[in-house]
Amino acid sequence: MIIATAHQEDIIERAGLALRHGKLVIFPTETVYGIGAAADNPHAVARLYEVKNRPKFNPLIVHCANQEMAFKLVKVTKLAKQLGDAFWPGPMSLVLTCLEDSPICALARAGLDSIALRVPSNPICQKLLEVAGIPVVAPSANPSGKLSPTNVKHLEKELIANCAAVIDAGRCSKGIESTIIDARNEMPVLLRQGPITKYDINTKAKLQCLFPEQTVGQKPIAPGLLASHYAPSAELRLNANQKQPGEIFIGFDSPTADFNLTSKGDLLEAAANLFDMLHLADKQKPVRIAIAPIPNNGIGEAINERLARAAAPRNVPTIEQNGQKT
Ligand code: TXA
Ligand code: MG
Numbered sequence: 001m002i003i004a005t006a007h008q009e010d011i012i013e014r015a016g017l018a019l020r021h022g023k024l025v026i027f028p029t030e031t032v033y034g035i036g037a038a039a040d041n042p043h044a045v046a047r048l049y050e051v052k053n054r055p056k057f058n059p060l061i062v063h064c065a066n067q068e069m070a071f072k073l074v075k076v077t078k079l080a081k082q083l084g085d086a087f088w089p090g091p092m093s094l095v096l097t098c099l100e101d102s103p104i105c106a107l108a109r110a111g112l113d114s115i116a117l118r119v120p121s122n123p124i125c126q127k128l129l130e131v132a133g134i135p136v137v138a139p140s141a142n143p144s145g146k147l148s149p150t151n152v153k154h155l156e157k158e159l160i161a162n163c164a165a166v167i168d169a170g171r172c173s174k175g176i177e178s179t180i181i182d183a184r185n186e187m188p189v190l191l192r193q194g195p196i197t198k199y200d201i202n203t204k205a206k207l208q209c210l211f212p213e214q215t216v217g218q219k220p221i222a223p224g225l226l227a228s229h230y231a232p233s234a235e236l237r238l239n240a241n242q243k244q245p246g247e248i249f250i251g252f253d254s255p256t257a258d259f260n261l262t263s264k265g266d267l268l269e270a271a272a273n274l275f276d277m278l279h280l281a282d283k284q285k286p287v288r289i290a291i292a293p294i295p296n297n298g299i300g301e302a303i304n305e306r307l308a309r310a311a312a313p314r315n316v317p318t319i320e321q322n323g324q325k326t
Contacts, residue, residue, distance in 0.1 A: 012124065015165035016131025021072060023164035029063075029120040029197045031091045031195065032148040034138030035159065036063065040103040042272035044087045045137060048292050049107075050299040051162040054144040057271075057306045059110040059147060060137035061093050061118050061178070065129035070117040073102045073135065077208070079203055080183040086205040089121035091174050091195040095182040106275030108137045110306070118178055124169040140177060150175045167261060181209075189215055232282035236311040237290040246287030250277050261292075267300045274303055278310065 015025045022044040025036050035052065037044040039062050049057060064070035067084045074096035083094060093116040103116075103118060109115055120126065129136060140148035141155060149155050150172040160166055179194030181201075188201060189210045198209045234248075243249035243258075251257025253265050259277040260300075261270035281289045294303045 009127075012127050012167060013131050015167055016128050016133070019128075019132040019136055020134060024051065024162060024168040026152075026160065026163050027125055027138070028122050028167060028169040028172060029091075029125045029138075030122045030172060031120075031176060031178050032150050032172055033141040033152070033155065034063070034085075034125075035141040035163065036136040038132075039108050039135040039137045040105055042105040042107045042276070043268070045105055045107045046268045046271040046299065047162075048137065048139070049271060049302055051159060051293065052139060052142075052144050053257070054139070055301050055305060057107065057110040057274075058139075059112055059114075060108050060139055061116045061180075062104055062108065062135045063118050063120060063125070063129060064135050065126055065133075067119055069135065070119055073100055073104060074115065074117065075184075077183055077185070079186060079188060082205055082207065083181060083183055083188065083201075084119070087196050087200070088119040089126065089323035090119070091121070091178040093178045093180045093192075095180065095184065095191065097184055102246040104137075106279065107272060109275075110312075111116050111275040112277065114184065118181055122169065122172075123183060124167060124199070128167065148177060182212075188247050198275070227290065231292040231310045231312070232289055234279050234282055234286050235288045236307070237288050238307055238311050239293045240290035241292070243290055244288070247290045248281040248284055248286040248288075250281055250289060250291045252292040254292055260281050265295075267295065267303070270294065271299045271303055274306065 019025050019036055019038055022038055022041045026033055027036055037048040067088050080094050080096055095114050095116045098113055098115045116210055141159060142148050143156055143159060152168045161246060171204060174195040177194055179196040180192035182189035182191055187210050188196060188207055191212060201207050201209050249257045250259045252261050252270060254257055254260055255263060261273050291307060294300050296304050
């Protein structure tokens with residue numbers, strides 16, 4: 001484990017390579033310190049959820065070195081271009097529709113067809129992302145439910161112990177998490193308030209903002225606000241011990257299952273495979289998807305939380321995204 005200061009370029013280089021190789025790295029941004037993993041690597045992302053002890057698979061923000069790299073991953077709207085030009089690099093994340101062939105793994109997206117993109121302005125972070133050369137997902141570098149760190153002194157030892165590197169660049173200048181804007185339609189929808197304010201959007205980008213509650217009844221509501229966002233089209237039967245006629249069976253340590261989340265009782269492997277296997281099972285248009293019981297410990301809790309949502313009655317709006325700690 002390495003603690004680097006801002007001027008140790010070789011250490012930033014090594015940290016960038018560590019990210020590329022699927023390791024976790026804690027790094028500064030202008031908002032808060034993030035704990036990063038390669039966005040295209042489901043095993044690295046599963047480890048990230050685990051070390052954060054994140055009880056749910058909330059979609060993660062994808063960090064890119066520049067706007068060009070970010071916009072290669074999504075369907076770019078006119079609104080996204082306007083907002084990107086006005087506020088990137090900087091403390092703003094844009095939710096956009098992910099391209100089908102985008103490398104961002106399904107676990108990082110929590111199975112959604114959209115992603116939140118961010119191009120941070122912190123120069124150390126930019127250098128790290130350039131060296132890594134890949135999109136990097138990064139939630140705040142705190143155990144779930146705890147305060148976000150704005151200084152390496154806030155970092156918990158246990159989290160540090162799970163990382164290949166920690167880059168210390170002093171205090172984060174903004175100190176609160178990025179503003180999240182849904183930019184898929186014509187008007188910006190403010191999903192999370194942050195350093196870029198409604199006033200900034202109004203004055204600098206000359207755009208009027210909506211809040212999610214103002215979009216209910218219009219198309220489309222932010223996916224994170226639905227009790228059942230990515231749910232397969234097929235009905236889901238949980239805690240299934242065996243396959244019934246017409247079902248596709250997703251097993252846990254079950255070699256005879258149609259899809260086996262893991263063959264060695266490994267919850268991390270199961271988490272890494274979860275969304276892909278749900279997609280693959282759904283593609284076969286079964287009567288139902290049956291899924292074996294998943295041990296409810298460690299990252300298994302997040303798997304079970306996600307499965308409960310995927311099995312929930314469809315399209316029931318909740319407001320749980322607002323104010324949550326992640
Ligand atoms: O400032 C920040 O944004 C920090 C630094 C490290 O960049 N990161 C951060 O990540 O705050 P996190 O994981 O703590 O918060 C991510 C938020 C969650 O509320 C999640 O639901 C939302 O972003 N989000 C991610 N992808 C989304 C999507 N496709 N649609 C709607 N919300 C999304
Ligand atoms: Mg957070």
